[in-house]
Amino acid sequence: MRQPTLEPPYGTHALPPLGRAARRLAGMLPGHRLGRIGVSLLRRIVTGGKPGPFDVEVFPxxxxxxYPAGNRCEKRAVAGPQLFDRAERDALREAFAASPSNPFVFLDLGANVGLYSLWMVSVARELSREVVVLAVEPDVGTRARLEANIAASTAGDSVMVAACAVGEHAGRGAMLAHEGNRGEHQVRAAGEGEADTFEILPIHEICARRGIVRIDAMKVDLEGHDEAALRGMFAAAPAGLWPRMIVVEAGKREELPAVVRLCLDNGYELASRTRLNALLRLRAGRSDGTS
Structure with a gap:
């Protein structure tokens, strides 16, 4: 894997003293309601109402x-990153620490600017373990930010980037932009002869092109295409490729969404639910195709 470079160098867009102080304070606040309100208030001081960029440490x-303006995950990470999907990140860390795999293989489907991918690199460094991360992001602008963050973290030896979308079947796609939140950009089918398109590939094909034959954990955030992507995996991927752990959006409603029920029907068990996501684990024996 190549080690990308960042231009201008990291630190060029460092926070001013007041912003750094506010960010340190935000980093000490707990995750309850009042703590989150405090982080939100301090975030305004951190950014000074500016859109960015800001060069900051997000995880150890x-x-x-x-660029917190216009992308919710970057907004959350610019101040109080300890609150960003904390339960999900803790579960992934526990799975990594308990796994015998060397390296630990993580797929980040719908990687956005790479916060989940880079969290796994942080965990690998903490545990002095090897990790292979495949971050899949079709949007050109978002992927540029992802690659910049890989460069800032000198994580190019651990993180591969795939410039495609994920679907049930192979095809061509185009981006339907969301004006308020880059993380809600959606992939649509491309028209014949349309410009600025990209490949849509099923999970097993994305892995095959990069020599991945095992997935220890996978995060899926495909803005409406999660179920189709997983349905394609269950239908066509060898059972040995099925992730041992899946983090997928489940929404806030009490009933389980179709994507979670699909996983349950294919040998997974629901380990827990967070505010927005479901954490699923493959039942023993299913990874080799047995029941």
Whole structure:
């Protein structure tokens, strides 16, 4: 894997003293309701109402260049990153620590600017373990930010980037932009002869092109295409490729969404639910095709 470079160098867009102080304070606040309100108020001081970029450390040994205006995950990470999907990140860390796999293989489907991918690099460095991350992001602008964050964190030896979308079947796609939140950009089918398109590939094909034959954990955030992507995996991927752990959006409603029921029907069990996501684990024996 190549080690990308960041231009201008990391630190060029460092926070001013007041912003750094506010960010340190935000980083000490707990995750309850009042703590989140405090982080939100301090975030305004951190950014000074500016759109960015801001060069900050988001996780231990992980640095990023964030543009919080117009992308919710970057907004959350610019101040109080300890609150960003904390339960999901803790579960992934526990799975990594308990796994015998060397390296630990993580797929980040719908990687956005790479916060989940880089969290796994942070965990690998903490545990002195090897990790292979495949971050899949079709949007050109978002992928540029992802690659900048890989460069800022010198994580190019651990993170591969795939410039495609994920679907049930192979095809061509185009981006339907969301004006308020880059993380809600959606992939649509491309028209014949349309410009600025990209490949849509099923999970097993994306892995095959990069020599991945095992997935220890996978995060899926495909803005409406999660179920189709997983349906394609269950239908066509060898059972040995099925992830041992899946993090997928489940929404806030009490009933389980179709994507979670699909996983349950294919040998997974629901380990827990967070505010927005479901954490699923493959039942023993299913990874080799047995029941």
């Amino acid at each position: 040994q992980i640095r990023a260049r964030l």
